[in-house]
Amino acid sequence: MDKMQFLAMIQSYTGVGIGLIIGLGALGACVGVGIMCSRFLEGAARQPELMPQLQAKVFLLLGLIDASFIIGVGLAMMFAFANPLLAVIQ
Numbered sequence: 001m002d003k004m005q006f007l008a009m010i011q012s013y014t015g016v017g018i019g020l021i022i023g024l025g026a027l028g029a030c031v032g033v034g035i036m037c038s039r040f041l042e043g044a045a046r047q048p049e050l051m052p053q054l055q056a057k058v059f060l061l062l063g064l065i066d067a068s069f070i071i072g073v074g075l076a077m078m079f080a081f082a083n084p085l086l087a088v089i090q
Contacts, residue, residue: 003089006089007086007089010083010085010086010089011083011086014079014080014083014085017076017079018076018079018080021072021073021075021076021079022072022073022076025068025069025072025073026069028069029065029066029068029069032065033062033065033066036058036061036062036065037058040054040055040058
């Protein structure tokens with residue numbers, strides 16, 4: 001195999017990996033947020049006096065869950081635009 005074929009193979013596998021990182025990260029974040037918000041609504045319905053305390057924790061966890069997805073998107077963009085694997089071939 002010549003150099004161009006190796007580069008094409010690395011870029012194609014990187015594209016598949018980027019799709020998996022973003023797709024599975026979004027799926028996990030959405031499922032996590034959905035489960036957490038449903039539990040919040042259940043807790044608020046059972047004990048309405050604890051709603052302000054629960055709401056503060058929900059917003060904190062929402063930020064943490066979304067931050068993990070955004071970190072995954074950042075890593076995917078690093079592989080898309082500044083792929084460190086291409087430096088091995090050159």
